[in-house]
């Protein structure tokens with residue numbers, strides 16, 4: 129059966145499904161989602177993806193190149209429709225957007241200064257101007273951009289541009305923050321710095337985040353749970369809970385438990401690395 133992407137909104141928090149013993153509330157359900165890109169050739173990108181996103185969790189997604197990770201994020205934020213199946217998001221508030229997305233390529237507007245780029249996140253919020261401005265300033269400070277609010281993108285480094293994109297996504301306080309390899313274009317040092325900043329930002333707030341990455345280390349360091357996908361057409365082959373408490377010290381990456389988990393995920397990826405269509 130072919131069903132359109134719905135982003136169904138259950139407005140009553142009390143109506144949320146609760147399924148497991150730890151009573152995690154489900155924020156979104158990806159129900160039997162398949163996607164075939166139809167052009168001169170047909171590209172099956174996702175095959176019957178079934179998954180929950182829990183309220184307040186930091187979910188990371190890993191999988192071989194081209195397995196449909198970005199496609200899945202685009203289905204969650206409604207940029208694309210599934211060929212089959214549906215994505216349902218439980219909305220808890222009427223004045224927050226369902227999702228905001230951060231991409232790998234910074235996606236900031238070169239003709240707007242930092243302040244205006246971040247303000248765009250609130251363009252449809254309906255908030256009065258003074259409140260908008262104070263919320264923008266909170267996030268500029270939080271992401272170390274306070275001194276650069278009048279600067280233009282051409283004056284900023286890659287790391288700062290990505291901070292602008294993250295601030296713009298966060299200022300909107302989306303129900304789900306979607307991040308598609310947001311640090312992939314940064315050099316190793318900057319990538320670590322931004323990982324650490326993100327750890328601090330999410331550590332205290334119980335935000336719902338879905339984060340796609342090629343880096344298993346990043347997936348474990350940041351995630352509460354890792355979804356492992358197979359090669360194209362992507363399926364979910366496993367969901368692995370990350371057993372480390374928060375706040376997390378980035379030094380955690382050196383521990384034997386961390387390295388064991390990384391090895392386990394690597395073996396899973398290797399097993400499912402070959403495309404089947």
Ligand SMILES: Nc1ncnc2c1ncn2[C@@H]1O[C@H](COP(=O)(O)OP(=O)(O)OP(=O)(O)O)[C@@H](O)[C@H]1O
Nearest residue numbers: 165167171173192193194195196197198199200360
């Ligand atoms: N608009 C499109 N039209 C046709 N094929 C597409 C389109 N977008 C993506 N694809 C194909 O669908 C498959 C999944 O792409 P997608 O970008 O979702 O994978 P990914 O896992 O995010 O890739 P990567 O790891 O390289 O970032 C790939 O084979 C890609 O070439």
